Amino acid sequence: MPSITFVHPDGRAQRVEASNGESAMQAATRQDVSGILAECGGNAMCATCHVYVDENWLARLPAIGDDEDALLDGAAAERQANSRLSCQIKLGAELDGLVLRLPERQT
Amino acid sequence: MPFCKNIMQETHMSATSRTDSVTPEHGAPAGVPHLDVDPFSTEFFEEPHPIHEALREAGPVVWLDKWGVYGVARYAEVHAVLNDPMTFCSSRGVGLSDFAKEKAWRPQSIILEADPPAHTRTRAVLNQVLSATAMKPLRSHFTALAEAKTDELLARGSFDAIADLAEAYPLSVFPDALGLKQEGRENLLPYASLVFNAFGPPNQLRQEAIERSAPHQAYVAAQCQRENLAPGGFGACIHARADAGDITHEEAPLLVRSLLSAGLDTTVYGIGAAVYCLARFPDQLAKLRSDPTLARNAFEEAIRFESPVQTFFRTTTREVELSGHRIGEGEKVLMFLGAANRDPRRWENPDRYDITRRTSGHVGFGSGIHMCVGQLVARLEGEVMLAAIARKVGRIEISGPVKRRYNNTLRGLESLPITISPA
Numbered sequence: 259m260p261s262i263t264f265v266h267p268d269g270r271a272q273r274v275e276a277s278n279g280e281s282a283m284q285a286a287t288r289q290d291v292s293g294i295l296a297e298c299g300g301n302a303m304c305a306t307c308h309v310y311v312d313e314n315w316l317a318r319l320p321a322i323g324d325d326e327d328a329l330l331d332g333a334a335a336e337r338q339a340n341s342r343l344s345c346q347i348k349l350g351a352e353l354d355g356l357v358l359r360l361p362e363r364q365t
Numbered sequence: 366m367p368f369c370k371n372i373m374q375e376t377h378m379s380a381t382s383r384t385d386s387v388t389p390e391h392g393a394p395a396g397v398p399h400l401d402v403d404p405f406s407t408e409f410f411e412e413p414h415p416i417h418e419a420l421r422e423a424g425p426v427v428w429l430d431k432w433g434v435y436g437v438a439r440y441a442e443v444h445a446v447l448n449d450p451m452t453f454c455s456s457r458g459v460g461l462s463d464f465a466k467e468k469a470w471r472p473q474s475i476i477l478e479a480d481p482p483a484h485t486r487t488r489a490v491l492n493q494v495l496s497a498t499a500m501k502p503l504r505s506h507f508t509a510l511a512e513a514k515t516d517e518l519l520a521r522g523s524f525d526a527i528a529d530l531a532e533a534y535p536l537s538v539f540p541d542a543l544g545l546k547q548e549g550r551e552n553l554l555p556y557a558s559l560v561f562n563a564f565g566p567p568n569q570l571r572q573e574a575i576e577r578s579a580p581h582q583a584y585v586a587a588q589c590q591r592e593n594l595a596p597g598g599f600g601a602c603i604h605a606r607a608d609a610g611d612i613t614h615e616e617a618p619l620l621v622r623s624l625l626s627a628g629l630d631t632t633v634y635g636i637g638a639a640v641y642c643l644a645r646f647p648d649q650l651a652k653l654r655s656d657p658t659l660a661r662n663a664f665e666e667a668i669r670f671e672s673p674v675q676t677f678f679r680t681t682t683r684e685v686e687l688s689g690h691r692i693g694e695g696e697k698v699l700m701f702l703g704a705a706n707r708d709p710r711r712w713e714n715p716d717r718y719d720i721t722r723r724t725s726g727h728v729g730f731g732s733g734i735h736m737c738v739g740q741l742v743a744r745l746e747g748e749v750m751l752a753a754i755a756r757k758v759g760r761i762e763i764s765g766p767v768k769r770r771y772n773n774t775l776r777g778l779e780s781l782p783i784t785i786s787p788a
């Protein structure tokens with residue numbers, strides 16, 4: 259069971275236990291992480307599950323998809339080089355300890 | 366009123382369920398609580414909530430004697446069924462009719478009534494055509510028309526919130542966004558009403574809708590063709606994806622048809638639900654007025670609270686155990702989205718319309734791979750309409766008899782006379 263950490267814009271860290279195969283978005287909404295809205299339920303349509311991936315982890319994530327790339331351009335908070343959609347990050351043992359920072363806003 | 370009052374046979378409803386092991390009328394499986402309620406009857410349409418409660422409390426899985434199908438009404442089971450599309454499939458129809466046994470009333474949908482991997486390909490196309498990126502350029506126009514509509518209605522004072530607002534607003538934005546011609550648009554709402562009635566059982570609502578369907582079907586079939594769709598609209602975008610090779614040129618019109626079927630009436634019912642909520646709960650209107658940025662969530666909460674799309678079916682592809690009950694292969698399972706959205710096991714004060722509620726996870730737009738692909742269009746319309754009301758309207762009062770509209774799948778009103786005054 260991977261456990262991941264969401265860091266809120268105010269610096270507060272929230273640790274979340276995830277199940278294997280679950281997305282980071284699913285783990286967050288299941289445990290009420292407030293900064294993840296996830297309007298489209300993980301269908302890669304809404305960009306309201308935007309996160310900034312901690313630099314140390316960035317290279318370990320699978321490459322960004324075309325849909326994800328296009329959506330991130332329109333995310334409510336500024337897109338950065340480490341921006342990803344948390345619904346597209348599937349969690350497994352290799353991502354145990356992953357750190358994701360939450361943007362100021364999702365809409 | 367398109368439908369007369371006593372449209373269906375007398376149905377006897379009992380709020381109690383039985384779990385006797387004797388096999389009753391339609392073969393309830395042993396051990397599964399069975400209920401003698403008809404979720405497609407006028408009695409149910411008028412007052413579904415006590416029956417939803419009876420269905421939820423009877424057990425995690427129930428059997429509906431009237432139609433010989435399984436039902437799930439608790440949030441956990443509805444969510445589980447929606448998120449296991451390989452076991453609970455859509456390709457055998459998401460209505461009562463099993464396409465493995467019965468010919469579909471129209472050529473099967475290649476997205477709604479499809480399973481992976483076929484669904485994955487068509488879904489990817491609509492996902493892009495209707496994504497957040499595609500909504501951006503529409504927002505200012507949708508907002509301007511919502512504000513103009515609100516001004517016009519404020520000038521009138523008293524009107525019918527269904528015909529003059531919930532129908533009029535989506536009709537003023539959606540057909541243009543799709544790229545439809547002006548002529549023939551009067552077919553759109555009857556066609557959608559037909560589609561959603563057709564998911565139901567062979568009752569009078571469904572039979573009559575299908576009997577009268579020919580002209581609407583002909584209209585829709587023609588509008589799905591490329592030459593009838595204006596450049597830049599959703600329809601033209603879908604056809605362009607056929608040029609790119611993502612779908613075939615035969616599939617493109619069928620995907621356009623999905624938007625004609627599901628893109629208009631649903632938002633009519635959604636906006637109708639939201640206005641009905643604000644009219645009934647003035648404290649929530651006051652809250653919205655004091656913070657119009659709540660508009661998007663106020664719409665979302667109305668979708669949870671009223672669940673304009675009440676039900677969909679799945680069909681089992683294999684024997685499966687669901688919450689302790691064994692369900693055989695080829696069984697229809699009816700998911701009560703509206704009941705799940707008010708399940709006290711999942712929601713605090715489920716029967717309260719609360720525009721500040723954390724609504725995420727509600728199943729009013731479904732869940733999983735079939736979760737509404739038009740949800741961002743719906744939310745855009747709902748949000749800008751409610752935001753315009755929040756900024757301009759001071760009071761909403763129900764000023765005449767509220768009449769319900771009867772449809773096998775959609776829940777909403779036929780008439781909602783209201784009087785509004787400026788802020």
Ligand code: HEM
Pocket residue numbers: 455459476477478488491495623624627628629631632634635636668672673674677728729730731732734735736737738739740742743
């Ligand atoms: C408030 C308005 C709406 C509600 C409540 C609603 C509800 C739903 C629900 C519950 C589903 C899931 C069906 C299933 O799981 O079998 C769905 C799917 C779908 N909706 Fe909506 N819908 C709305 C608006 C729209 C709009 C505006 C469009 C088009 C622009 C649309 C197009 C579709 C399509 C094509 C599907 C099938 C998606 C798939 O199978 O992958 N809907 N909708």
Ligand code: FES
Pocket residue numbers: 283296297298299300301302303304305306307343344345346
């Ligand atoms: S939840 Fe909508 S894009 Fe991730």
